[in-house]
Amino acid sequence: MSERANVVPMPEGEFFEANRFAGKSALFGILALIGIVLSVVGGLVAPHQFAYSWLFGFAYFFTLLIGCFFWTIVHYAVDAEWTVVVRRQLENIASLLAVMAVFFIPVLLLRHHLYEWMNIPRGQEPLLDSKRLYLNMPFYLGRCVLYFVFFGAAAFLLRRFSVRQDRDGNPWWTLASRKLSFLSLPLFGLCLTFAAYDWLIGTDYRWFSTMWGVYIFAGAAGSSMSLLVLVITALRSAGYLRDVVTLEHYHIMGKWMLAFTVFWAYIGFGQYMLIWYANIPEETQYFIRRNVESWNVLNLLLVVGRFFVGFPLLLLRGPKKQPLKICVIAGWLLLMQMLDIYIIVLPALHGTGVHLSIWDFVPLLTIGATLAFLFLRVLGKASLFPNRDPRLIESLYLVN
Amino acid sequence: MKTPSGHDVYGIGAEYPTAGALYEAAKRVRDAGFKRWDVHSPFPIHGMDDAMGLGKSWLSAPVLAGGVTGLLTAAVLEFGPSSILYPLIVHGKPRNFWTVPAFFPIMFELTVLFSAFSAFFAVLIMNGLPRWNHPVFNWDRFTRATNDGFFLIIEARDPRFTEVEARQLLEESGGQHITLIHED
Incomplete structure (x- = not known):
């Protein structure tokens, strides 16, 4: 039942005891170090393969973090109530975006393996020359700097404002965050769209799709909501947020997972069908490459697994109100997002079929372990929920 | 009484x-x-x-039934003529099952349409509507x-x-x- 009249909110907040999880933290640290060493080896031994593997790992975690950033700014922009108790975790995850700038360095170092347009001199390829106004090195670097400065700074400021409010309870911080979010929403849309073009479509300068940015966004928003469910459940099973996050919050998070499962399918299908139907060679080549040989199997698995499995499960009310079940679905959706990014990045390298390499896993380990290590550090720095947010009570007594 | x-x-x-x-x-x-x-x-x-x-509420049952009916209606209306009764090659697309992406929009629309109709009429039936008057309006204060x-x-x-x-x-x-x- 959702009647919780007896629960008294704790104005002092709840704090993560970093010492209790020092073992886990050390484990992630060691894994990250091993990953970094292996990455350096991979970059030197098999730079061509490793470049694509790294881009895959980088893009996967980037979409997860950027999704959390999206949910934070949407929370402020629409003055949402229900998000308050889970918002700190969104802010914690999004604040790691600045770290992604470091993980972008290998992409830059290995750029000649990834981005063919950087290797072709001017005047050789008319199709490319017509795109030089956008695809040129100074502009590309400028854009990358802009993305990381914007995402890093905005995520940092939003978290900082929110943590400051924990201390003084001044509603001014909420208003400041709202203004920052209004500014961030259009910039977020532009930066994510162009980052998706630059980093993911960039591996094939001939191809284009106007729905690409939305497609990446749809996958990012849904999978980061799944990540939030897992993080919240992990904290609850460790004994935190027990009286704060209720099944009603799980229900809403599940509803958002459903919404973005449908939205992802809608955008993905819209993009596919328009290109398939028009049948123009320079557009179809992207999908032909991903629908021949063994790539076709993976692609069908993605469509079936992410939509036809995820949709009916999330449509039911029962699983959304049971943390264990929703966690299984969330984990599945995170796997599907990984598969999605894999199908986006790797066929550019292995056009003739799936060729799973050991190097595909190293970037996942490196980036994942580093982010997990840093996340545990960030987690202990502030209360686990914004304990003096003006809308905290409304969020605590949420009914939907 | x-x-x-x-x-x-x-x-x-x-x-x-x-x-x-x-x-x-x-x-x-x-x-x-x-x-x-x-x-x-x-x-x-x-x-x-x-x-x-x-x-x-049991409203979801009629909506599901309506949605499935819509989906099947669309499938029959599309695959029937285009793949079975009078197959034609259009835009170089296949005539077998794999032409299904072209049919998705209609399948989606009819699923939504039939679901919406069944939801609308099921709500009317569940609420005993339409009716001209209701005894609660015999209570003056109830207009508030x-x-x-x-x-x-x-x-x-x-x-x-x-x-x-x-x-x-x-x-x-x-x-x-x-x-x-x-x-x-």
Whole structure:
């Protein structure tokens, strides 16, 4: 039942005891170090393969973090109530975006393996020359700097404002965050769209799709909501947020997972069908490459697994109100997002079929372990929920 | 049972000053074991389903049936002529099952259309609509239900209904202007 009249909110907040999880933290640290060493080896031994593997790992975690950033700014922009108790975790995850700038360095170092347009001199390829106004090195670097400065700074400021409010309870911080979010929403849309073009479509300068940015966004928003469910459940099973996050919050998070499962399918299908139907060679080549040989199997698995499995499960009310079940679905959706990014990045390298390499896993380990290590550090720095947010009570007594 | 004016009794109603009072009253009526009763407010009250002890609505069943019917209708209408009765090659697309992406938009639209129709008509049937009048409008104060009034009405056809017990329950829960409502 959702009647919780007896629960008294704790104005002092709840704090993560970093010492209790020092073992886990050390484990992630060691894994990250091993990953970094292996990455350096991979970059030197098999730079061509490793470049694509790294881009895959980088893009996967980037979409997860950027999704959390999206949910934070949407929370402020629409003055949402229900998000308050889970918002700190969104802010914690999004604040790691600045770290992604470091993980972008290998992409830059290995750029000649990834981005063919950087290797072709001017005047050789008319199709490319017509795109030089956008695809040129100074502009590309400028854009990358802009993305990381914007995402890093905005995520940092939003978290900082929110943590400051924990201390003084001044509603001014909420208003400041709202203004920052209004500014961030259009910039977020532009930066994510162009980052998706630059980093993911960039591996094939001939191809284009106007729905690409939305497609990446749809996958990012849904999978980061799944990540939030897992993080919240992990904290609850460790004994935190027990009286704060209720099944009603799980229900809403599940509803958002459903919404973005449908939205992802809608955008993905819209993009596919328009290109398939028009049948123009320079557009179809992207999908032909991903629908021949063994790539076709993976692609069908993605469509079936992410939509036809995820949709009916999330449509039911029962699983959304049971943390264990929703966690299984969330984990599945995170796997599907990984598969999605894999199908986006790797066929550019292995056009003739799936060729799973050991190097595909190293970037996942490196980036994942580093982010997990840093996340545990960030987690202990502030209360686990914004304990003096003006809308905290409304969020605590949420009914939907 | 008759009202003082000699009509059949429809039920007994009470007015509450706030949404919160109505919410608490609903929990008491639920716990007293009444089944045929309802609350009326100018706006939806979050959590009222639980407070009233309402289970899951069975509306989703007709909607699912409608949606599946729509999907199958679209599949038959599209695959029937295009793949079976009169196959034609259009735009170089296959004629077998793999032409299905071209059919998705219609499948989607008919699924939505049939679901919406079945939801619409199922809601009408579930609520006993359309009808010209309802006994609750025999109570003058009830017109405030769309303005600023919060009402709880227990129907006389509830097996547990007795005027004394219902009136007492409504009084204890803080109801005002408790009135016996007559049938048309």
